[in-house]
Amino acid sequence: MGRVGAWGDHAILWHVYPLGFTGAEREALPPSEPAVGRLGKLTGWLDYAVELGCDGLLLGPVFASRTHGYDTVDHFRIDPRLGDEEDFDALALAASQRGLRLILDGVFNHVGRGFPALEAATSAERNGGEAIPAARWFKRSESGFAVFEGHSGLVELNHDEPAVLGYVTEVMRHWLGRGAGGWRLDAAYAVPPGFWAKALPVVRAEYPDAWFLGEMIHGDYAAYAAESGLDAITQYELWKAIWSSLNDRNFFELDHALRRHDAFLEDGAGLQTFVGNHDVTRIASALDDVRHVGHALAVLFCVGGVPSVYYGDEQAFRGVKEHREGGDDEIRPAFPDSPAGLLPDGWPVYRLHQRLIGFRRRHPWLVRARTSAEVLQPSVMALRVRGASAGEQALLLLNTGESEHAFGVDASGLSVAVTPSPDSSPADPLTVPPHSWTILA
Numbered sequence: 001m002g003r004v005g006a007w008g009d010h011a012i013l014w015h016v017y018p019l020g021f022t023g024a025e026r027e028a029l030p031p032s033e034p035a036v037g038r039l040g041k042l043t044g045w046l047d048y049a050v051e052l053g054c055d056g057l058l059l060g061p062v063f064a065s066r067t068h069g070y071d072t073v074d075h076f077r078i079d080p081r082l083g084d085e086e087d088f089d090a091l092a093l094a095a096s097q098r099g100l101r102l103i104l105d106g107v108f109n110h111v112g113r114g115f116p117a118l119e120a121a122t123s124a125e126r127n128g129g130e131a132i133p134a135a136r137w138f139k140r141s142e143s144g145f146a147v148f149e150g151h152s153g154l155v156e157l158n159h160d161e162p163a164v165l166g167y168v169t170e171v172m173r174h175w176l177g178r179g180a181g182g183w184r185l186d187a188a189y190a191v192p193p194g195f196w197a198k199a200l201p202v203v204r205a206e207y208p209d210a211w212f213l214g215e216m217i218h219g220d221y222a223a224y225a226a227e228s229g230l231d232a233i234t235q236y237e238l239w240k241a242i243w244s245s246l247n248d249r250n251f252f253e254l255d256h257a258l259r260r261h262d263a264f265l266e267d268g269a270g271l272q273t274f275v276g277n278h279d280v281t282r283i284a285s286a287l288d289d290v291r292h293v294g295h296a297l298a299v300l301f302c303v304g305g306v307p308s309v310y311y312g313d314e315q316a317f318r319g320v321k322e323h324r325e326g327g328d329d330e331i332r333p334a335f336p337d338s339p340a341g342l343l344p345d346g347w348p349v350y351r352l353h354q355r356l357i358g359f360r361r362r363h364p365w366l367v368r369a370r371t372s373a374e375v376l377q378p379s380v381m382a383l384r385v386r387g388a389s390a391g392e393q394a395l396l397l398l399n400t401g402e403s404e405h406a407f408g409v410d411a412s413g414l415s416v417a418v419t420p421s422p423d424s425s426p427a428d429p430l431t432v433p434p435h436s437w438t439i440l441a
Helices: 041-043 046-052 085-097 114-125 135-139 162-176 193-206 223-229 237-249 252-266 290-300 344-364 365-370
Strands: 013-017 056-059 061-063 072-078 103-106 110-114 151-156 182-185 212-215 232-234 271-273 308-312 370-376 380-386 393-399 417-418 436-440
Touching: 013 232, 041 085, 056 344, 061 085, 072 085, 072 162, 085 103, 103 212, 103 344, 114 135, 114 436, 135 162, 162 193, 193 212, 193 223, 212 223, 223 252, 232 393, 237 271, 252 271, 252 370, 252 380, 271 308, 290 344, 290 393, 344 365, 344 370
Parallel strands: 013 056, 013 308, 056 103, 072 110, 103 182, 182 212, 212 232, 232 271
Antiparallel strands: 061 072, 110 151, 370 380, 380 393, 393 436, 417 436
């Protein structure tokens, strides 16, 4: 499964978008205003993440940017809306004291308007002077510097330029030296894999335990992971199949996605699995029937990969992603100052997460598990989950139908491990009530 290190083998991540979580301003502060130490608010939630069962904190952008964080203007400076370098150091120390690894979001495919090298190159061209070395940092289009996926505020870096490679490796090493444990590489799919193949060995020479996650949406995850040297790839195919198969009562779709999932694992790809993140509609809103939230979570914590929980999903937060200005606001909300400020309705889902994460902790082999469907119908599925060694086995029974289903599968040596309710134990472990599920192990 790729180059998964000792801590990556056991990672379960709490994914937070800091600018939203802390209630930061939508746009950068004026240069004259002092930094606002909002990262301290996140420090106050670390125990909550640990109690959830997580040992990694996957952070969205924290570097100086113009708006949403993915238009970085200075990778060496904490966004003043969140604080300063001392605030980051305090967060890194507090996380380390609790056994939480920090994974930072590195936007190295493009930069925001206001990035110094871009400003210098733009100014030189505007004034009719000779091209300066900084101009080589950026891709070109017929109309000037190329932009990322039509976003005029995001200018694409030229990954063939040696200075860009040097800059990226310098940024990575700088923050790993200040306490980060790894990097999520935003829009990795838009970067030639050979760029990472050059960058990562330079960084790993100094920080051999650093973990690198690349964002991919479509394509051959395993091939990209192999060519780039990344430790893991975001598993968007499985994310889509989980909620879509539940909505359509079509477990054939989930079976197809899991076959591809296993094939990627067999080919050596590490996969980062999720049912929610900062770019998609929340699982509680994506599902037509909220009774199936538990089904989605059961799949997430039973299959191979490195799972993450997007902040608020563990409290059944709702939010719809919309493709418009401000369309991410619902899925990137502010959290209260402390867990005491959360509404009581979400805590049962939090406790369900705890029980499922606890199950995964007791079966660490699941990170490399393979699955096979032994019963497959539109509304029912029996998923056999196996590890590499004898005795490493679990059985996930899913029922989204309107009546109970008796699964005719072999459960020898297995007993009930997790059900939707901690207070009930089924008389027959292989008979699953309507709209319910059971894990045996």
